[in-house]
Amino acid sequence: MVEKLTTINAARIRGDFPILRRQVNDKPLVYFDNAATSQKPNSVIDAIDQYYRNYNANIHRGIHKLAEQATLAHEEAREKVAKFINTKRTSEIVFTRNATESLNLVAYSWGRVNVGKGDKIVLTIMEHHSNIVPWQLLAQEKGAKVEFIKIDENGELREDEVHELIDDSTKIVCVAHASNVLGTINPVKDIARLAHRYGALFLVDAAQSVPHMPVDVQDIDCDFAAFSGHKMLGPMGIGVLYGKAERLEGMPPFLVGGEMIREVHTTGATWKDLPYKFEAGTPNVSGAIGLGAAVDYLQNIGMRNVHDHEKEIGGYALARMKEVEGLEIYGPMNVDHRVGVISFNLGDIHAHDLASILDEDGIAIRSGHQCAQPLMEFLQVPATSRASFYIYNTKAEVDVFIEALEKARKIFAR
Amino acid sequence: MSSDIYKDIILDYYRNPRNFGDLPDADVRVKDSNPLCGDVIEMQLKIGDGKISDIRFKGKGCAISQASASMLSELVKGKTLEEVKALGKADVLHLLGIDPGPTRIKCALLGLKVVKLAVYAHLGQTVTEEVKQLV
Numbered sequence: 001m002v003e004k005l006t007t008i009n010a011a012r013i014r015g016d017f018p019i020l021r022r023q024v025n026d027k028p029l030v031y032f033d034n035a036a037t038s039q040k041p042n043s044v045i046d047a048i049d050q051y052y053r054n055y056n057a058n059i060h061r062g063i064h065k066l067a068e069q070a071t072l073a074h075e076e077a078r079e080k081v082a083k084f085i086n087t088k089r090t091s092e093i094v095f096t097r098n099a100t101e102s103l104n105l106v107a108y109s110w111g112r113v114n115v116g117k118g119d120k121i122v123l124t125i126m127e128h129h130s131n132i133v134p135w136q137l138l139a140q141e142k143g144a145k146v147e148f149i150k151i152d153e154n155g156e157l158r159e160d161e162v163h164e165l166i167d168d169s170t171k172i173v174c175v176a177h178a179s180n181v182l183g184t185i186n187p188v189k190d191i192a193r194l195a196h197r198y199g200a201l202f203l204v205d206a207a208q209s210v211p212h213m214p215v216d217v218q219d220i221d222c223d224f225a226a227f228s229g230h231k232m233l234g235p236m237g238i239g240v241l242y243g244k245a246e247r248l249e250g251m252p253p254f255l256v257g258g259e260m261i262r263e264v265h266t267t268g269a270t271w272k273d274l275p276y277k278f279e280a281g282t283p284n285v286s287g288a289i290g291l292g293a294a295v296d297y298l299q300n301i302g303m304r305n306v307h308d309h310e311k312e313i314g315g316y317a318l319a320r321m322k323e324v325e326g327l328e329i330y331g332p333m334n335v336d337h338r339v340g341v342i343s344f345n346l347g348d349i350h351a352h353d354l355a356s357i358l359d360e361d362g363i364a365i366r367s368g369h370q371c372a373q374p375l376m377e378f379l380q381v382p383a384t385s386r387a388s389f390y391i392y393n394t395k396a397e398v399d400v401f402i403e404a405l406e407k408a409r410k411i412f413a414r
Numbered sequence: 415m416s417s418d419i420y421k422d423i424i425l426d427y428y429r430n431p432r433n434f435g436d437l438p439d440a441d442v443r444v445k446d447s448n449p450l451c452g453d454v455i456e457m458q459l460k461i462g463d464g465k466i467s468d469i470r471f472k473g474k475g476c477a478i479s480q481a482s483a484s485m486l487s488e489l490v491k492g493k494t495l496e497e498v499k500a501l502g503k504a505d506v507l508h509l510l511g512i513d514p515g516p517t518r519i520k521c522a523l524l525g526l527k528v529v530k531l532a533v534y535a536h537l538g539q540t541v542t543e544e545v546k547q548l549v
Binding site: 349351352353357369411412 | 425514
């Protein structure tokens with residue numbers, strides 16, 4: 001039994017992340033852009049390094065020793081990811097490039113067979129572009145319609161709209177588990193139940209939840225879940241699609257060609273079993289292995305502890321940000337309803353100007369439309385700034401951030 | 415309380431933009447945006463004798479984009495169209511008095527791009543790749 005930690009030992013964790021030792025503009029780096037991508041611990045960097053130094057080979061087909069080791073490591077990573085989100089079977093994990101590709105795979109492969117004229121696709125107004133545009137294209141092609149569940153003044157989904165929009169014509173409901181802008185944690189389990197009651201499928205965009213909190217796909221009862229490796233300490237270029245086996249089995253392949261076929265003849269071809277049917281071409285072996293190492297690292301800390309730490313840092317940041325004159329926060333103020341992602345605007349300072357001023361003090365935040373223009377339109381803001389936290393962030397860093405916000409406010413008050 | 419990029423002059427142009435607004439009898443109006451950040455600039459030009467005789471701009475965006483557009487509008491007023499076509503990145507940096515760095519330079523160059531687009535549109539000439547690549 002692992003000792004229950006009330007807070008993570010961020011100081012010890014920081015030692016595992018070489019990049020956190022660097023200076024930016026002669027100041028210690030304060031990395032608050034974790035919702036865009038996380039930094040990587042030594043164990044992940046080393047796992048990738050070891051693969052290329054010791055057993056780099058193409059997988060599945062080779063008979064030689066290196067190919068065997070690489071194949072084992074690749075499939076071991078799949079098992080780690082499967083356990084991490086508690087899938088029923090390991091073969092329900094499909095490796096992709098990123099969450100965007102995972103979402104496109106479902107819209108393209110499942111959508112083109114199962115969505116038709118007059119059918120409805122239900123999304124939420126807080127979706128990332130990658131969980132909007134594939135559905136819009138599908139709807140245009142099929143004559144289906146896309147509808148959006150709106151949010152209330154707290155940045156939480158309106159329950160009345162959830163019930164109103166999901167109906168018998170709904171084929172699929174696609175919802176972000178945690179918003180990359182508002183930080184809102186959505187009640188995905190409840191929405192899954194409702195969608196299934198109407199015979200619709202339920203997809204979770206888990207890009208902002210899997211890295212930050214315990215996620216159990218069987219408990220949620222989602223048909224699909226998508227997330228990226230690079231937001232959860234893993235390398236870029238590896239993503240995951242989870243799909244219930246019975247869903248994935250009924251779907252045609254997405255990309256086709258090498259690796260994914262069983263037999264090819266001049267008259268046609270047949271596909272491999274899951275998950276390989278959806279993994280065409282030479283896969284990102286080092287990426288999968290790096291992701292496996294990232295899962296190990298997170299498991300070692302415990303996802304409950306990860307979530308608690310971010311709640312503490314996020315709660316502290318929210319409280320301190322409220323003290324800054326003219327600062328407006330978008331999203332729930334209740335720390336139990338959100339992950340450590342805080343979008344805000346400071347007076348009439350444009351988000352890009354604010355990010356530039358903070359950068360002078362070594363603070364990395366995100367600014368812009370956050371890949372969620374429909375939400376920006378709904379909030380009636382052109383852009384927001386966003387601070388997002390992870391396991392290695394500290395309250396002392398939040399203090400540096402607040403000081404820089406005050407500095408920006410004074411510069412623009414001149 | 416110093417900030418390298420946000421010198422007083424830039425904030426002054428941002429807060430009190432010169433040549434801001436509409437030019438009802440403009441000969442050419444062109445609007446463009448920076449797809450990366452959504453900043454928008456519209457330039458309205460009155461042209462006579464091959465010169466920009468009057469100019470107004472409108473826009474939305476960060477201090478760098480709005481201030482540099484305003485400064486640029488002052489610079490090009492009275493210049494010949496050929497002189498405007500010859501302006502480049504160095505001229506904008508000179509106006510700002512700072513180098514905002516590789517990312518923010520796009521904000522600073524949006525105004526220049528739009529004024530050049532307006533000149534090319536007025537002359538009925540094809541916009542060069544160089545102008546398209548400014549932002």
